[in-house]
Amino acid sequence: xxxxxxxxxxxxxxxxxxxxxxNFTIEAGDYFCIVGENGSGKSTLMKTILGLQNPVSxxxxxxxxxxxxxxxxxxQQSDVQRDFPATVYEIVxxxxxxxxxxxxxxSKEQKALALENIKKMGINGLKNRCYRELSGxxxxxxxxxxxxxxxxxxxxxxxxxxxxxxxxxxxxxELIDDLNKQGLTIIMISHDIENVKKxxxxxxxxxxxx
Amino acid sequence: MLDKLMMYMAFPFVRYALIVGVLIALxxxxxxxxxxxxxxxFIGDGLSHVAFGALAIATVLNLTNKMLIILxxxxxxxxxxxxxxxxxxxxxxxxxxxxxxxxxxFGYLLMNLFPTSSNVSGDVCSTLFGxxxxxxxxxxxxxxxxxxxxxxxxxxVLLYNRIFAVTxxxxxxxxxxxKVDFYNLLIATITAIIIVLAMNLVGSLLISxxxxxxxxxxxxxxxxxxxxxxxxxxxxxxxxxxxxxxxxLAGTPVGSxxxxxxxxxxxxxxxxxxxxx
Numbered sequence: 001x002x003x004x005x006x007x008x009x010x011x012x013x014x015x016x017x018x019x020x021x022x023n024f025t026i027e028a029g030d031y032f033c034i035v036g037e038n039g040s041g042k043s044t045l046m047k048t049i050l051g052l053q054n055p056v057s058x059x060x061x062x063x064x065x066x067x068x069x070x071x072x073x074x075x076q077q078s079d080v081q082r083d084f085p086a087t088v089y090e091i092v093x094x095x096x097x098x099x100x101x102x103x104x105x106x107s108k109e110q111k112a113l114a115l116e117n118i119k120k121m122g123i124n125g126l127k128n129r130c131y132r133e134l135s136g137x138x139x140x141x142x143x144x145x146x147x148x149x150x151x152x153x154x155x156x157x158x159x160x161x162x163x164x165x166x167x168x169x170x171x172x173x174e175l176i177d178d179l180n181k182q183g184l185t186i187i188m189i190s191h192d193i194e195n196v197k198k199x200x201x202x203x204x205x206x207x208x209x210x
Numbered sequence: 211m212l213d214k215l216m217m218y219m220a221f222p223f224v225r226y227a228l229i230v231g232v233l234i235a236l237x238x239x240x241x242x243x244x245x246x247x248x249x250x251x252f253i254g255d256g257l258s259h260v261a262f263g264a265l266a267i268a269t270v271l272n273l274t275n276k277m278l279i280i281l282x283x284x285x286x287x288x289x290x291x292x293x294x295x296x297x298x299x300x301x302x303x304x305x306x307x308x309x310x311x312x313x314x315x316f317g318y319l320l321m322n323l324f325p326t327s328s329n330v331s332g333d334v335c336s337t338l339f340g341x342x343x344x345x346x347x348x349x350x351x352x353x354x355x356x357x358x359x360x361x362x363x364x365x366x367v368l369l370y371n372r373i374f375a376v377t378x379x380x381x382x383x384x385x386x387x388x389k390v391d392f393y394n395l396l397i398a399t400i401t402a403i404i405i406v407l408a409m410n411l412v413g414s415l416l417i418s419x420x421x422x423x424x425x426x427x428x429x430x431x432x433x434x435x436x437x438x439x440x441x442x443x444x445x446x447x448x449x450x451x452x453x454x455x456x457x458x459l460a461g462t463p464v465g466s467x468x469x470x471x472x473x474x475x476x477x478x479x480x481x482x483x484x485x486x487x
Contacts, residue, residue, distance in 0.1 A: 050385040073385040084247060084378060085428075086435040097375040098386040104368045130433035143382075150386045 001028045002063040003154055003185050004049065009058035011041060011048040017056045018044050024204050028063075028153075031177075031186045033196045036206035042189045043076075045206065046158055049187070069098035072151030074143050076158050081139075082132060088142050089127045092118055095149025110149075117145040121175065137168035144175065155179065157188040161195075173199060211459065218458050226352045227464070231450045233359035234408045235468070238417070239424035239446030240366050241401055243439050244377045246425045252303070253291055253398070255418040256310035257405045260287040262414040263313030265337055266320040277354060280406050287313075288398035339413040339465050347410060355407050362400055373397070374435055411450075412465030420446065423472035430476075430483035449475055 003026050010020035018041035026032045036042050047053050049060055050073065072095070093114040096106055106114075118127050121141040126134065131142060140160060147155055160176065161169040169192075177199050180186045190196050196203060218224045245251055264283040268276035291306055321330055347355075366373065375383045376393045384390045401421075408417045424446035428438040453468030460467075 052381070052384050069387055071386060073382055075379065075381040075385070078379070078381070080247060080249065081378065084435075085433055085438045086374070086378060087433065090374065090435050091378060094371070094375045094378060095386075097372060097383060097388050100371065105371060128434075133433075146382070150382075156385070 002026070003028050003030075003066055004060070004062055004187070006049075006060040007058055009048070009060050010056040011044045011053075012056045013044070013053075015056055019206055020056075020058075022058070022206075024202075026185065026187060026202070028185055029180070029183060031180045031199055031201045032188070033200040033203045034187070034189045034206060035191060035193050035196055035203055037191060040206045042191075042206055043158065046156065046189050050156065066154065070151055070153045072147035072149075072155045074140070074147045074155070074157040074160055076162065077139065077143075084131055086131050087128050088118065088123060088131060088134075088145075089114065091131055091142055092127075092145045092149060095146035098150055114145075114149055117148045120148065121145040135168075137164050137172065140164065140172060141175070148179075152184070154185045154187065157186065159189055159191070161190070161192060169195070214459060215455065222349075223347065224458060226347050226349070228451070228454055230347060230352055230355045230359075230407075231411050231454050231464070231468070232447050233356060234404070234411050235420060235424075235446040235450030236443055237359050237362045237366075238404045238408055238420040239442045240363070240439065241397070241404055242421040242423075242425035242446075243428070243435075243442050244373055244397060245401065245421055246429070247377050248397075250397075250401075251418065251422050252306055253288070254401055254405060254421045256291060256306040257284055257288055257402055258409065258414040258417040259310040259317075260284050260313040261402075261406050261409050261417075262337055263317035263320075265409065265414075266317035269326055269333070270320050270324040272326060275350075277351075277406065280409075281403065284402040284406050285399050288402040289395060292394055292398045337409070337413060338415045339463060351410065355410065358403055358407055362404060365396075365400065369393070369396075370439075378435075412468055416465045416469050419469040419472055420450075423469070423476050424449070427472075427476045427479040430479045431486070445475055446472070 005025045006022050009022040010017040011022070012018040022045065024032075034042050034045060044053070048055050050071070093106055093111065095117075096110045096114065099110070100106070115127070118124055121144055123138060123141050123145065126138060126142075131139065134142065144160075157176065161172050164172060173195055176186060176188070180199075188196070188200075245254055261280055261284045264280040265276060267283075268279040271279070273279060287309060291309065318334060321334055327333060372388065372393060375388060376390055380390050404421075405417050408420055412420060424442040425438070427445055428442040432438045432441055449471040450468050453471040454464060456462065456471070457464045457467040
């Protein structure tokens with residue numbers, strides 16, 4: 001089953017394409033990697049997929065039955081987060097914001113699921129710790145647990161191992177691979193081609209389409 | 211001292227000042243946490259200058275209810291400033307400085323060109339530093355401030371989870387379908403309302419202090435968003451209360467006394483935070 005299809009897609013800013021002639025289809029259960037050098041337009045492509053900006057031309061569409069609130073996203077860290085006073089649990093729980101609907105507060109089930117996802121990512125001991133005190137690898141696990149609260153189908157990851165040391169990078173890849181084996185469709189941006197080749201089922205190299 | 215306090219409390223305008231002061235302190239500190247974390251602190255500062263300019267216009271027009279002009283103008287500026295953050299032609303901080311200083315200059319100019327009382331510099335001073343205005347509130351103004359404060363409080367509590375989500379990670383929120391632009395607009399609007407309300411209490415130059423200090427105090431000692439929010443609100447209320455009482459007893463200007471108490475608390479929290487590590 002197709003979960004995402006790009007046809008003759010061009011992405012860029014102010015109608016100036018950075019990348020064009022993009023064509024790909026992502027099937028359910030794929031481990032799809034978008035690779036390329038820094039500044040090659042990978043992040044622009046990801047933003048377009050997420051609907052944060054409009055395509056310059058062409059289309060990118062989620063498959064039938066894929067709703068916006070079934071997508072999980074692991075963004076790159078921002079400055080705001082570095083000194084943010086929030087516990088791991090608070091952050092993971094916020095992953096459910098897309099299923100709040102018309103309610104104002106999170107339900108008991110959602111709180112229980114958040115705790116489960118924290119355990120799943122192996123950070124149960126950290127759940128009441130402050131986010132800004134964690135190491136880079138631990139922070140990524142927190143954000144991954146949050147992404148899992150937002151989705152059970154598609155996970156988009158933007159450079160998930162950027163700035164992590166080799167040991168932690170390897171663990172992160174294992175974690176993502178496990179999620180893929182459990183049925184999650186993975187869409188990942190990376191410039192770490194070596195590692196990507198080991199895990200990905202499809203690789204899309206942006207430098208080949210220009 | 212207690213006798214003196216009781217004597218003052220017998221006056222309705224002192225009680226009004228206390229009620230309104232505490233409510234405004236509560237609202238501004240709640241929003242302060244989000245504004246500081248989103249790096250919006252300066253928007254609060256800029257808006258307070260706009261509110262000063264708007265007040266000057268309202269004074270010159272000799273309106274009985276000045277809020278009718280001040281509130282819409284300040285909200286409009288808040289929305290414009292927020293939109294401008296994405297506009298690359300005029301940089302966000304430069305646009306802010308422009309609006310902020312421009313409003314201050316025009317406000318003072320207007321008050322000088324069309325003086326409504328013989329003591330222009332006294333008027334200007336009290337709008338900038340709120341020295342006496344809180345004690346001259348009318349019953350109507352107390353009601354408006356009270357109702358608006360409660361509205362802000364209810365909105366904040368109900369939208370707490372969404373405000374957290376939008377504050378912590380706009381990109382994620384956007385990606386999973388939360389209406390980030392709407393919430394940013396809402397935050398800007400509420401900020402504008404609070405600033406207009408707080409102008410009565412501390413004057414337009416000192417408003418930012420009410421927004422920033424309680425949040426910063428809380429952040430230097432606490433580590434969860436909920437705890438930071440609650441501590442910020444509670445400490446702001448206590449500081450406002452103590453500040454107003456001191457100003458009544460010692461005859462000091464209300465606004466600067468409250469801010470001074472806020473600063474002292476911040477210093478204490480900062481040192482405690484450093485010691486705790």
